[in-house]
Amino acid sequence: MPDLSTDVRYIRGIGEERAKGLKKLGIVTLRDLIAYFPRAYEDRRSIREIGSLQDGESACVEAMVDEPPSLNRVRKGMELVKVKVSDGTGTLFLTFFNQSYRKNSLHAGEDYIFYGKAEGPGRRKSMVNPLVEPPGTGVLTGRIVPIYPLSAGITQTMLVRAVDQGLAACGDLLEDSLPDEILQDHQLCRVKYAYKQIHFPSSEEELDVARRRLAFEELFLLAVGIRKLRSRREDCSCAPYGDLDLTAFYGKLSFDLTGAQRRAIGEILADFASGQPMNRLVQGDVGSGKTMVAAAAMVCAVKNGFQAALMAPTEILAEQHHRGLSALLEGLGIPCALLTGAMPAKARREVLERLERGEIRVLTGTHALLGEGVAFQNLGLVVTDEQHRFGVAQRAALSAKGEWPHLLVMSATPIPRTLALLIYGDLDVSVIDELPPGRQKVETYAVTGAYHQRVYKFIDKQIAAGRQAYIVCSMVEENDTIPDDRKAASAYAKMLQEQVFPHLRVACVHGRMKPREKDAVMSAFAAGDIHILVSTTVVEVGVDVPNATVMVVEDAERFGLSQLHQLRGRVGRGKHQSYCILISDNRGEEARARLKIMKQTSDGFKIAEEDLRLRGPGDFFGQRQHGLPALKVADLTCDAALLKEAQDAAGDLLERDPDLAAHPAIACRLAELFELNGEALN
Numbered sequence: 001m002p003d004l005s006t007d008v009r010y011i012r013g014i015g016e017e018r019a020k021g022l023k024k025l026g027i028v029t030l031r032d033l034i035a036y037f038p039r040a041y042e043d044r045r046s047i048r049e050i051g052s053l054q055d056g057e058s059a060c061v062e063a064m065v066d067e068p069p070s071l072n073r074v075r076k077g078m079e080l081v082k083v084k085v086s087d088g089t090g091t092l093f094l095t096f097f098n099q100s101y102r103k104n105s106l107h108a109g110e111d112y113i114f115y116g117k118a119e120g121p122g123r124r125k126s127m128v129n130p131l132v133e134p135p136g137t138g139v140l141t142g143r144i145v146p147i148y149p150l151s152a153g154i155t156q157t158m159l160v161r162a163v164d165q166g167l168a169a170c171g172d173l174l175e176d177s178l179p180d181e182i183l184q185d186h187q188l189c190r191v192k193y194a195y196k197q198i199h200f201p202s203s204e205e206e207l208d209v210a211r212r213r214l215a216f217e218e219l220f221l222l223a224v225g226i227r228k229l230r231s232r233r234e235d236c237s238c239a240p241y242g243d244l245d246l247t248a249f250y251g252k253l254s255f256d257l258t259g260a261q262r263r264a265i266g267e268i269l270a271d272f273a274s275g276q277p278m279n280r281l282v283q284g285d286v287g288s289g290k291t292m293v294a295a296a297a298m299v300c301a302v303k304n305g306f307q308a309a310l311m312a313p314t315e316i317l318a319e320q321h322h323r324g325l326s327a328l329l330e331g332l333g334i335p336c337a338l339l340t341g342a343m344p345a346k347a348r349r350e351v352l353e354r355l356e357r358g359e360i361r362v363l364t365g366t367h368a369l370l371g372e373g374v375a376f377q378n379l380g381l382v383v384t385d386e387q388h389r390f391g392v393a394q395r396a397a398l399s400a401k402g403e404w405p406h407l408l409v410m411s412a413t414p415i416p417r418t419l420a421l422l423i424y425g426d427l428d429v430s431v432i433d434e435l436p437p438g439r440q441k442v443e444t445y446a447v448t449g450a451y452h453q454r455v456y457k458f459i460d461k462q463i464a465a466g467r468q469a470y471i472v473c474s475m476v477e478e479n480d481t482i483p484d485d486r487k488a489a490s491a492y493a494k495m496l497q498e499q500v501f502p503h504l505r506v507a508c509v510h511g512r513m514k515p516r517e518k519d520a521v522m523s524a525f526a527a528g529d530i531h532i533l534v535s536t537t538v539v540e541v542g543v544d545v546p547n548a549t550v551m552v553v554e555d556a557e558r559f560g561l562s563q564l565h566q567l568r569g570r571v572g573r574g575k576h577q578s579y580c581i582l583i584s585d586n587r588g589e590e591a592r593a594r595l596k597i598m599k600q601t602s603d604g605f606k607i608a609e610e611d612l613r614l615r616g617p618g619d620f621f622g623q624r625q626h627g628l629p630a631l632k633v634a635d636l637t638c639d640a641a642l643l644k645e646a647q648d649a650a651g652d653l654l655e656r657d658p659d660l661a662a663h664p665a666i667a668c669r670l671a672e673l674f675e676l677n678g679e680a681l682n
């Protein structure tokens with residue numbers, strides 16, 4: 001007897017070769033097979049009359065083969081089977097390419113169901129390569145049929161038949177991981193039913209029932225998982241900070257903080273004084289000045305005797321933060337240091353020693369901060385910048401280096417509410433909804449490659465006026481090998497330097513440069529010694545050079561909306577009018593839709609929502625970036641209410657059974673889910 005762990009080769013028609021193809025789709029066992037959900041459906045329930053078919057319409061007909069099929073060899077390696085069928089309302093001419101077996105499998109005088117796209121007018125209707133089933137079979141026709149994402153060597157028909165068999169073989173062995181009371185409370189169907197209906201729905205309503213059940217389960221498990229990750233922080237207390245005076249810090253700033261920045265700092269100070277570890281998200285559009293808010297928090301932590309750490313997603317950003325922070329904080333007598341993965345061993349050792357002795361009070365760095373050798377004397381505040389790039393577990397790992405340190409998460413990419421709810425759950429949120437004064441809206445243009453010369457002229461003029469420019473080119477992917485950003489960016493920079501801007505200084509940064517080289521180029525650009533910086537998306541996040549006023553993005557269609565918004569956010573940071581020029585020769589609908597949105601709005605939240613809608617949540621940040629399991633069924637753009645319901649249910653359950661002792665099935669699913677994604681859940 002097969003069970004859920006039986007190999008897919010159990011299925012009739014699946015041999016070694018096809019099993020390999022299925023494996024590419026992540027399907028190894030029967031459980032994988034039936035958990036491979038359709039991406040769309042085709043309603044093939046109704047049998048249509050041939051006479052009523054419109055040109056171009058896809059439909060099922062039930063028709064009799066009028067006379068024996070004919071087999072024609074068109075040329076070597078190309079065979080056609082032609083057959084005429086009719087149903088009393090009309091006649092259809094069918095053509096099958098390279099399916100010569102049809103000659104003997106279709107019998108004159110017998111009825112079949114055909115599904116395909118009808119073509120041609122009135123009396124000369126035809127179908128090419130229709131699906132064929134004897135009446136009453138009902139696998140590929142006569143019902144709502146699933147459409148699956150495919151890989152090489154796997155066809156829809158094959159997969160539909162395989163899933164059909166798989167469900168028949170072991171669909172009934174599926175066990176609910178959701179307890180009965182949750183099913184009842186939330187009016188969810190049983191998992192067996194949901195699996196059957198998600199593949200072969202008996203109606204649209206039943207499909208909704210199935211989808212809702214499966215989406216709920218996904219969101220519920222995620223919510224429980226995230227809460228468990230976080231629960232260690234709840235119910236613990238820490239000594240309230242006594243010294244909340246930041247006058248000296250404010251005195252060092254060359255500008256007044258905005259109202260929104262002050263409010264955020266006020267909220268943070270209140271957390272510090274509360275005696276409970278802070279869990280706060282500071283969300284603000286690019287350029288809203290989140291770094292100063294973090295700096296204020298760090299100064300306060302240090303004044304109260306603690307060390308503070310700031311983790312940034314890229315070396316460039318970590319270095320920039322370190323430069324800015326040390327310039328500001330060292331003036332207040334706070335020793336700062338930088339730690340990145342690529343530091344020479346000796347320098348690294350020295351930093352680590354001074355850190356452990358407590359000499360370094362503020363440490364800025366990349367993932368390197370998570371390293372085993374990194375030990376603080378008394379870590380009191382953890383700040384993560386551009387947090388969506390870090391997994392939930394990474395954040396937890398860093399805070400584990402202190403004793404319930406305060407946690408401050410800064411998110412520059414505005415996260416759509418639905419996603420924020422999922423990723424950040426019950427974090428407190430401070431929103432910086434105000435830009436520093438004097439900022440002007442970045443003028444955005446979308447042009448084709450034909451405009452290159454004019455774009456170069458424009459850059460030239462801006463530079464003559466004392467400004468600087470970024471040119472971002474996307475990575476070139478060469479057939480599946482690792483994309484080589486170095487080639488694209490540095491060759492382009494060389495061309496620009498030699499042929500277009502010989503009188504200016506052009507430099508290049510890309511992801512494969514040594515951190516020190518990158519740092520040197522970035523510092524030179526920040527100091528104004530370089531006029532034009534050609535780069536890959538390493539400038540995407542956080543980089544701050546207020547004198548740069550032009551952002552040119554080559555092949556703009558290759559970038560996601562949120563990424564484009566981030567890139568655009570690199571300019572318009574100073575007092576000069578800034579420009580973003582998106583170059584794209586792609587006339588595709590989606591590419592155009594994206595560029596249009598960029599022209600229309602500079603509201604990061606709106607852009608993020610659109611991005612989510614256009615690309616779907618799986619793609620939104622890249623799964624690995626937010627470190628959460630991918631959602632297969634739930635759709636965050638429309639399941640917000642369900643998410644809320646699932647989160648409430650997760651909260652209730654953990655309140656009753658914090659260790660999941662009474663719910664081993666859930667504990668087990670969680671372990672699977674989060675382990676698959678490299679997350680440790682404890």
Ligand code: ADP
Pocket residue numbers: 255256257258261284285286287288289290291292412436437542544546573
């Ligand atoms: P982001 O929110 O994108 O991280 P940053 O913290 O990098 O923004 O700040 C963007 C720029 O604005 C920096 O050059 C910073 O020094 C400057 N800035 C921050 N706050 C203010 C303010 N209140 N007034 C003027 N400039 C500010």
Ligand code: MG
Pocket residue numbers: 290291385412542
């Ligand atoms: Mg920033």
